[in-house]
Amino acid sequence: MATTDIHIHSDVHHHGDHDHEHEHHEGNFWTTYIFSQDHKVIAKQFLITGIFWALIGGVLSVIFRLQLGFPESNISWLKPLLGGWITADGKLDPQFYLALVTMHGTIMVFFVLTAGLSGTFSNFLIPLQIGARDMASGFLNMLSYWFFFISSVLMFISLFISTGPASGGWTVYPPLSALEQAISGSGLGMTLWLVAMAFFIASSLLGSINYISTVINMRTRGMSFTKLPLTIWAFFFTAIIGVLSFPVLFAAALLLIFDRSFGTSFFLSDIYINGEPLAHEGGSPILFQHLFWFLGHPEVYIVLLPALGISSEIIATNSRKPIFGYKAMIGSMLFIAILSFIVWAHHMFVTGMNPFLGSIFMLLTLIIAVPSAVKIFNYVTTLWKGNIRFTPAMLFSIGLVSFFLTGGITGIFLGNSAIDIQLHDTYFVVAHFHLVMGSASFFGMLAGIYHWFPKMFGRMMNEGLGQLHFWLTFIGVYLVFFPMHYIGIAGFPRRYYSWTNFDTFSGFTDLNMLVSSAAIATLAAQFIFLFNFFYSMFRGRLAPINPWNATTLEWTTPRNPGHGNWPGEIPAVYRWPYDYSKPGAKEDFIPQTVPYSETPESNLPHETKLIKLESSNGDNAIIVEGSH
């Protein structure tokens, strides 16, 4: 074990030195910025692409919110953008409405909150926080981004084709998604969707495998698993979930491609459409739903866990306290990760699945509330008796906890199959997942950007603008999604272009108008962020080495870490990442790189015993990766 690690590390070290020389030669533009194998550049590529997609996803949602909130208004002014999808009397085409809903979901879940969040922060933080020169395989890492890029290009093209992009909902349930006769978006648009997702899955797998091997193999001297920051734990679990679940979506997509193009009947049976019966027999649409949600539910945690990891780190740093219950936090994440694989069918209580299966999945689903509750309580206790600094990152992390709470408890309703009968596919579900998964993860992503921007670009973002951005977005998000609970309890179904056909759903024009107005305002507030982000990248205040007085390794790198991250040797790690406000210590934080032998005034009894081990580091084989 020890010898292999030494081997790998000396290799990487060598590689790092080599690239350093390249940088001195001012490298080739293409290898430095485009086809870079540096994890930091790849992280930024994911980030910029993610921001681009977030903007598109947000604009799409505002367009369909215009229809829902102001159904009478004439939106022919959108004609330059939407062309034929605006009808002659200035209304949104009902089919394009479904396309908007579908693409909004696909873009936000996969392109923004999976690639944009994990892609950015796993790439950026894993090597920096575990003390590695780069990812285990820089090449696979680069490939991961470029597969994502190809996927993005295909998905983007699909927005502009004449038959429209995929329109069967982001869950692409067949037969609707399989039959062009059923909806025109299931033609070329759906083909592009499936191919784009195939590339996306490949990208995600390449990334995840890299994250896992990097975390396992490339931790610096002294960085045992129990000294990893919670961010790394979160990314690690996320990557494992991704590796185990994404291939199942790939299988589902592949079988759907077969059904669509090669006449197989995996998901299709007994269909009479457009005046003729189809030849398909023996398939089951329910099978697709099982396969889809076998990824789909873990996907929720692929999106959420990194955000929770990021917020754990930020809340501890800005409360100037150790995260409460470090091990409980890891345990609850592990438990959530395991449970996430055995709850998928709670999305299918009323699809005709055997009701007994419903009972089992209800049981397993509600268990997930326990580790989630533990996480919330631990966050709250971390705030208790802290010394809280409201940096924009901290504000967004607090927002995340608030959304996680508000959106999480409605999961207790939906996980209960008896209650879900009425709430399934209503706006209650929309409110639930937008808060607990969408907004919470989105806030995690924003918190991460504000917190690590100084390390990414060597400059500070404007704090005042960040705080303004937070308040507008925080209040905006609540105004958008909280009223949806009422609309959902009243039974309003999702994915309706308009409700006026039903007497039962004729009310709530006022709330829908409020929701739409708030959505527009919230989107507008994001431009404050965009301005702050790009302005600060070039003209922001120069960042100090450790602007937040944090303990983790990334803050020991130079202001603009070059290829290889640390100019000299990689620092060794001696303590856990949460030594904030330790009694007796001079400062209110002790970086992970400070040995216990240097802090006799603040050491706890069991830590004093560890000093002995530290001093014998040089020639002791207990510590992996001997010093050079």
Place this chain on the structure above:
Amino acid sequence: MSLIIGLGAILVLGVLYMIFRVTNLVAIAKGVKDDKVGPNNSLHGVLFIIFMVVSLVAFFWYSFAHFDGYTLPIASVHGKETDHLFWVTMAITVAAFVIISIIMFVFIYQYRYKEGRRAKFYPDNHYLELTWTVVPAIVLTVLIFTGLSTWNDITSPAKKNAEVIEIVGQQFAWTARYPGVKDNQLGKVNFKLIDNFGNEFGLDLADKNSYDDFKSLELHIPKGKEVLLKIRAKDVLHSVFLPHFRVKMDAVPGMQTQFKFVATKTTKEMRLETSNPDFNYELACTEICGQGHFSMKMPVVVDEWDDYVKWKQAQETWLKQNPKYLDKVPADLREAAMIKAGLEKDPGATVASVNE
């Protein structure tokens, strides 16, 4: 006009940018920032408290003041139980939500940064963690078991004498098929027999049970008797949603699904209860099915049992409405089919009337 708006917008953005630059420069001129926190740190603590108070007040005010606006009257037996579960869960979760929110925002305010104070080093406490693992677990166990028993009741097999009604979804309409008053059995169907000329169900005319089946574009159900909906779809997924009856079940091509329930209020009674003379029950589609998804509606009528039976007897059978399909009936069954479908008087009945 739009030019003026555009110019105005650019002007406003320009002004905002100038303000931003000036404040930035002022901040730099004031000196290097070496404070641990920004100048407005405490403000955010206060804002969180204001946010909490305002939003909790708004939440409770709206929830009580508009209660009738967002709750639908219940018109089924199991609906009472699921709604009860819903409100029990609501009470528990709202209590937890309010308590945790208040504690969190108060901590945020109370422990905002103060010069010279040091945070408490408090990495863990096993008793606390055990408490908030076990307490939610117990509460959830209670919810799970009440939920399970309700769910098992709802999904248990229907009674033998339940009224069976078939509902068929297609883009973008619902059709009901009743088993007919003579045999009370739904005839067999096969999707390959569906055509554009009248056999929209794909009725198999070799099956005797199909002759007295009748079609309806309105769903009529009796009050006080168990109804078993047999649900299927012809083209893509649909979902039967009867909001007042708390009924929802997908319609799946190639697989029959079902849902049983007992209606408790007739349409007339509901009109009185809601004091809305135009009230009608409705069936909506809740599974995305294409561009007409939002308009896929079926009117629903709940009658007293006697009225329901009368209505059923007054309906023409499908075969009577589509007599050309008699050709498809096997020759030996044609006579029986004509009698069962009401195309020809029952000879027995004729004899009886002659005898009178």
